[in-house]
Amino acid sequence: MAYDLLIKGGRIYDGSGLPSFLGDVAINQGRIVETGRINADADRVVDADGLAVSPGFIDFHTHLDAQLLWDPIATSSCFHGVTTVIPGNCGLALAPCKEQDQDSILRSFERVEAISLPALRAGVEWDWATFPQYLNRLRGRLGVNVAALMGHCALRQFVMGDAATERAATAAEISQMKEILKEGVRAGAIGFSTNQNPVHMFADGRPIPSRLATNEEIIELACALSEINKGVVQISRGSLGVSVPAVETVKLFEEISSKSGRPVIWQSIAHRWDKPNEWRELLNLAEESLAKGIQSYPLCNARLFNNRLTLKNAQVFDDLPTWKTLLFLPLEERIKAFRDPETRRKLRYEAVEEKKPSRFSRRWDLVYMIKAATPANKHLEKKSVAEIAKIRGQDVIDAFLDLSLEEGLDTEFQTSSTNGDEQAVAEIIRSPFVLVGQSDAGAHLIYDAGFGYATRLLGYWIREKKIMSLEEGVRKLTFMVASIFGLPDRGLVRPGMAADLVLFDPATVRECEPEMVSDLPGGEKRLIQKANGIEMTIVNGQVLVAKGEHTGALPGAVLGGGNGSSLQAAA
Ligand SMILES: [Zn+2]
Numbered sequence: 001m002a003y004d005l006l007i008k009g010g011r012i013y014d015g016s017g018l019p020s021f022l023g024d025v026a027i028n029q030g031r032i033v034e035t036g037r038i039n040a041d042a043d044r045v046v047d048a049d050g051l052a053v054s055p056g057f058i059d060f061h062t063h064l065d066a067q068l069l070w071d072p073i074a075t076s077s078c079f080h081g082v083t084t085v086i087p088g089n090c091g092l093a094l095a096p097c098k099e100q101d102q103d104s105i106l107r108s109f110e111r112v113e114a115i116s117l118p119a120l121r122a123g124v125e126w127d128w129a130t131f132p133q134y135l136n137r138l139r140g141r142l143g144v145n146v147a148a149l150m151g152h153c154a155l156r157q158f159v160m161g162d163a164a165t166e167r168a169a170t171a172a173e174i175s176q177m178k179e180i181l182k183e184g185v186r187a188g189a190i191g192f193s194t195n196q197n198p199v200h201m202f203a204d205g206r207p208i209p210s211r212l213a214t215n216e217e218i219i220e221l222a223c224a225l226s227e228i229n230k231g232v233v234q235i236s237r238g239s240l241g242v243s244v245p246a247v248e249t250v251k252l253f254e255e256i257s258s259k260s261g262r263p264v265i266w267q268s269i270a271h272r273w274d275k276p277n278e279w280r281e282l283l284n285l286a287e288e289s290l291a292k293g294i295q296s297y298p299l300c301n302a303r304l305f306n307n308r309l310t311l312k313n314a315q316v317f318d319d320l321p322t323w324k325t326l327l328f329l330p331l332e333e334r335i336k337a338f339r340d341p342e343t344r345r346k347l348r349y350e351a352v353e354e355k356k357p358s359r360f361s362r363r364w365d366l367v368y369m370i371k372a373a374t375p376a377n378k379h380l381e382k383k384s385v386a387e388i389a390k391i392r393g394q395d396v397i398d399a400f401l402d403l404s405l406e407e408g409l410d411t412e413f414q415t416s417s418t419n420g421d422e423q424a425v426a427e428i429i430r431s432p433f434v435l436v437g438q439s440d441a442g443a444h445l446i447y448d449a450g451f452g453y454a455t456r457l458l459g460y461w462i463r464e465k466k467i468m469s470l471e472e473g474v475r476k477l478t479f480m481v482a483s484i485f486g487l488p489d490r491g492l493v494r495p496g497m498a499a500d501l502v503l504f505d506p507a508t509v510r511e512c513e514p515e516m517v518s519d520l521p522g523g524e525k526r527l528i529q530k531a532n533g534i535e536m537t538i539v540n541g542q543v544l545v546a547k548g549e550h551t552g553a554l555p556g557a558v559l560g561g562g563n564g565s566s567l568q569a570a571a
Pocket residue numbers: 061062063089090440
């Protein structure tokens with residue numbers, strides 16, 4: 001046979017942004033060998049008539065570090081056409097890690113990424129200490145490709161022990177971290193991630209280790225990457241412009257990139273109700289950095305940030321001190337506090353009257369009751385708290401708290417604090433230098449499921465809202481990501497490139513509503529998300545998913561080193 005796999009008669013969106021064209025794609029030994037009109041035999045021929053054929057999507061912001069150990073195909077990402085995932089974001093990673101720090105490292109994911117601790121404890125079988133060992137643990141057992149970042153929290157904990165959550169690092173500790181980082185990147189990490197988000201903490205309220213890092217420490221670590229001329233820096237400081245003016249923070253991102261010469265990917269540009277024009281200022285600042293030739297790229301999300309919450313388990317109020325304190329109280333005390341009129345006065349002030357910036361929008365017309373815990377309140381489902389308050393003849397805070405109290409704090413609500421203004425979001429997504437995708441796949445398991453950022457972009461924003469061409473959308477999901485993150489043999493449909501492909505129907509592609517399942521280790525719950533219109537996900541020339549079903553193949557590889565020199569064998 002001439003080829004292993006031949007995809008016939010699709011419309012090829014090659015990832016470059018150039019006009020799409022009708023043609024075939026031939027694959028041998030994991031690589032694309034020809035495109036055009038191909039008349040030859042193949043072991044398998046796929047009819048792609050009516051379908052788009054594009055490079056596989058690269059989900060560059062995931063927290064799948066642990067999930068990949070028990071779920072090598074990275075559900076639900078693979079169902080949305082994702083062929084490569086990047087774990088290790090936001091400073092969090094499972095390596096390097098000494099034996100005595102294992103539980104602390106698991107706990108760093110517990111609240112920040114809202115991954116159930118029992119599931120982590122049941123699912124993570126530690127048989128590594130170093131980052132190269134962690135990558136070896138993944139190799140040969142992957143359905144999707146993995147290009148991993150080294151997390152600053154793990155690095156600090158490894159070098160400093162428990163002092164990592166207490167103080168700045170000494171010069172000696174920083175130089176030790178630099179050596180370990182370089183070793184990891186040489187072995188296949190694609191860079192490092194750090195996180196100074198002021199609300200990122202352990203479940204007991206202690207800060208995660210990377211929050212204690214000074215700017216000098218971060219710049220030093222970035223410069224370790226420049227010594228080997230490899231790797232990117234991913235950085236999150238939380239909601240920009242809350243404690244420090246946004247312009248100062250964006251200048252810091254610029255400084256990290258200009259001093260190290262490495263690409264910086266920073267978080268993020270979004271529309272916020274409390275600062276409705278800030279996104280435009282951030283876009284301008286990003287453009288100024290790039291105009292100077294500095295590789296400092298913002299990212300954005302193609303969807304609303306939905307947050308599900310009950311008063312048993314909620315993080316949306318973390319910026320409001322009284323709310324936050326109450327939500328950390330034992331249940332009995334919490335219920336008592338919610339009943340107390342004086343406490344309610346404070347809660348009302350913070351969540352209705354106060355003007356201080358907060359991730360909670362204070363828009364009670366945007367907080368929806370999605371699931372009643374008692375049949376008596378079923379009729380209130382899908383109504384906003386503002387509407388429910390009118391029906392009950394109460395103010396919003398009394399309505400919200402009383403309803404929850406009546407139902408033992410099990411009433412489920414949903415709200416979105418960011419990306420509510422569609423015009424603003426469309427402009428952010430359209431910007432040619434903003435990366436699209438902040439899926440947080442593998443995280444916030446019971447609050448939200450963001451696996452479908454790519455299908456959202458293709459279905460909602462491109463097909464329905466027509467905010468950009470399909471060619472441009474595909475470029476943003478593929479070539480742009482591969483180029484910035486240093487994966488040079490990914491992200492294009494061209495001879496010589498790795499055969500990571502997705503076949504989708506542009507007329508039907510979209511993300512589905514998240515569904516709650518109990519498929520985590522230990523039977524823990526999480527939200528999953530399926531897709532419509534994704535016909536086939538192909539990884540390194542093998543079909544991983546066809547019509548939403550895993551084929552059983554495990555063709556994924558660990559990519560990396562930041563040089564992407566060659567396709568690394570899965571075995
Ligand atoms: Zn993250």
